[in-house]
Amino acid sequence: MKQVHTSFQEAVADIHDGATLMVGGFGLCGIPENLIQALVEKGVKDLTVISNNCGIDDWGLGPLLKNKQIKKMIGSYVGENKEFERQVLAGELEVELTPQGTLAEKIRAGGSGIPAFYTPAGVVTPIAEGKETREFYGKEYLLEEALTADFSLIRAWKGDKMGNLVYNKTARNFNPMIAAAGKVTIAEVEELYETGELDANFIHTPSIYVQRIIQGDQEKRIERRTISK
Numbered sequence: 595m596k597q598v599h600t601s602f603q604e605a606v607a608d609i610h611d612g613a614t615l616m617v618g619g620f621g622l623c624g625i626p627e628n629l630i631q632a633l634v635e636k637g638v639k640d641l642t643v644i645s646n647n648c649g650i651d652d653w654g655l656g657p658l659l660k661n662k663q664i665k666k667m668i669g670s671y672v673g674e675n676k677e678f679e680r681q682v683l684a685g686e687l688e689v690e691l692t693p694q695g696t697l698a699e700k701i702r703a704g705g706s707g708i709p710a711f712y713t714p715a716g717v718v719t720p721i722a723e724g725k726e727t728r729e730f731y732g733k734e735y736l737l738e739e740a741l742t743a744d745f746s747l748i749r750a751w752k753g754d755k756m757g758n759l760v761y762n763k764t765a766r767n768f769n770p771m772i773a774a775a776g777k778v779t780i781a782e783v784e785e786l787y788e789t790g791e792l793d794a795n796f797i798h799t800p801s802i803y804v805q806r807i808i809q810g811d812q813e814k815r816i817e818r819r820t821i822s823k
Contacts, residue, residue, distance in 0.1 A: 595755055595756065595789070596755065596756060596757040596801065596804060596805060596806060596807055597805065597806045597807070598755055598786070598806075598807050598808070599806060599807070599808040600808070601808075602628045602629055602631070602632035602782075602808060602810065603632050603635065603636065605629065605632065605780050605806055605808050606629060606632045606633055606636060606638075606745075606747075606780065607636075609633065609636070609638055609744075609745055610638065611638055611639050611640050611641075612640045612641070612642075612665075613638070613641060613642070613744045613745060614641075614642040614643075614644065614742075614743045614744045614745075615641055615642070615643050615644065615743055615744065615745050615746070615747060616643075616644045616645065616701065616741070616743040616745070616746040616747070616772040616775055616776055617630065617643060617644070617645040617655060617746075617747045617748075617772070618645075618746075618747065618748040618749055618767070618768050618769035618772045618773075619645065619646065619647075619649075619654065619749065619767065619768065619769070620646050620647070620764070620767040620768060621646075621647060621654075621674070621817045622649065622650065622653060622654050622814075622815050622816070622817045623764055623765050623767060623817075624749050624761070624764070624765030624766065624767050624768075624769055625649070625654050625655075625749055626747045626748055626749040626780075626781075626782040627653070627654065627749070627782075627812050627813060628782055628808075628810045628812065629747045629749075629780060629782050629808075630649075630654065630655060630657070630658065630747065631657070633658060633663070634657045634658055634661060634663070637661075637663070638663060639662070639663045639665075640663075640665045641658070641663055641664050641665060641666075642664075642665060642666040642667075642668070643655060643658070643664050643666070643667050643668070643669075644668045644669070644701070644741055644743055644772075645667075645668075645669050645768070646669055646670055646671060646694065646697065646767070646768055647669050647670070647671040647672065647673075647674065647675070648664075648667055648669060648672060648675050648678050649674075649675060650674050650675055650817060651675055651676055651677050653815050656675055656677065656678075659675065659677055659678060659681065659687070660677050662686070664687065665687075665688060666687070666688040666689070666690070667687060667688070667689050667690070668689075668690045668692065668697075668741070669689075669690075669691065669692070669697065670691065670692050670693060670694040670696075670697045671694070672689070672691070674817060674818075691721075692721070693715045693716055693721065695713075695715060696713055696715050696716065696738055697741075698768065698771060699711060699713065699738070700738055700739070700740055700741040701740075701741050701768065701771045701772055701775050702771040702774075702775075703740035703741075704740035704741045704742040704743075704774075704775040705742075705771055705772075705773075705774025705775035705803075706774070708740055709739065709740055710737055710738060710739045710740060711737075711738060711740075712728060712730065712735035712736065712737055712738075713735060713736055713738055714733060714734070714735055714736070715736070716736050716738075717734050717735065717736050718734075721736070722736050725737055725738070741775060742775050742776070742777070743772075743775060743776045743777070744776070744777055744778065745776055745777070745778050745779075745780065746772045746773055746775060746776025746778070746779040746780070747780050747782070748769045748772055748773050748779060748780070748781050748782070748799075749765065749769060749781070749782045749783075749812070750769065750781055750782070750783045750784070750798075750799070751765065751783070751784050751785065752783060752784070752785045752786075752787060752792060753781055753783035753785070753786055753787070753792075753804075753807050753809075754786070754787045754788060754789045754790070754791060754792050754801075755786065755787070755788060755789050755807070756789040756801040757781065757801035757802075757803075757804030757805070757807055758789075758792055758794075758797045758799070758800060758801045758804075759773070759781055759783065759797065759798055759799040759804065760792060760796055760797060760798055761798050761799075762784075766798060769799070770798055770799050773799045773803045773804060774799075774803045778805045778806070779803055779804050779805055779806070780805070780806045780807075780808070781799075781804050781806065781807045781808070782808055782809075782810055782812075783807060783808070783809050783810075784809070784810075784811070784812065785809070786807070786809035
């Protein structure tokens with residue numbers, strides 16, 4: 595049995611100022627929205643956040659950014675957040691932009707205990723500045739170091755009380771690799787089951803990667819709604 599919380603505030607209670615967080619999701623799809631909101635309410639600050647993007651101005655990681663709780667952002671996309679742009683241009687936020695595939699592999703490597711790897715992405719671009727390069731089979735590659743975090747916040751569709759998780763379609767995105775790369779992984783699930791009730795053949799994240807679990811309802815906001823006339 596893993597620690598099953600009934601309060602989101604309790605689940606994030608030991609996330610401290612200056613912590614490094616990984617947060618699952620892609621846009622607003624598959625984000626641990628209740629855990630993020632609990633951090634907003636907690637007021638924890640000087641966070642380094644590793645996530646594909648920083649949400650939108652009023653949802654996802656956006657409110658943390660608006661409250662100046664994030665000191666540094668490591669991600670691959672910033673296009674939907676005007677406050678993000680404002681803080682970067684004003685020198686209020688440190689940003690490390692990484693190609694999306696490289697970001698995914700840096701997180702996966704961190705969760706697998708691999709300290710670094712070579713990739714062709716970013717060679718002869720500003721991304722390569724200050725990094726080691728090496729030639730393999732006549733092609734130049736860039737050395738990228740793995741990423742890990744003090745805490746990983748993820749979202750799953752189903753989970754059991756042992757911490758085994760199942761994701762729903764594209765909401766899987768970065769969540770499985772982020773689950774593996776955190777020292778403490780906190781899983782927000784839509785549906786919570788007793789241990790043994792989930793089919794073992796369809797588990798996406800094994801319980802060994804999860805330390806805490808909490809069930810809650812999500813709004814599942816749509817990032818950009820387009821409708822026909």
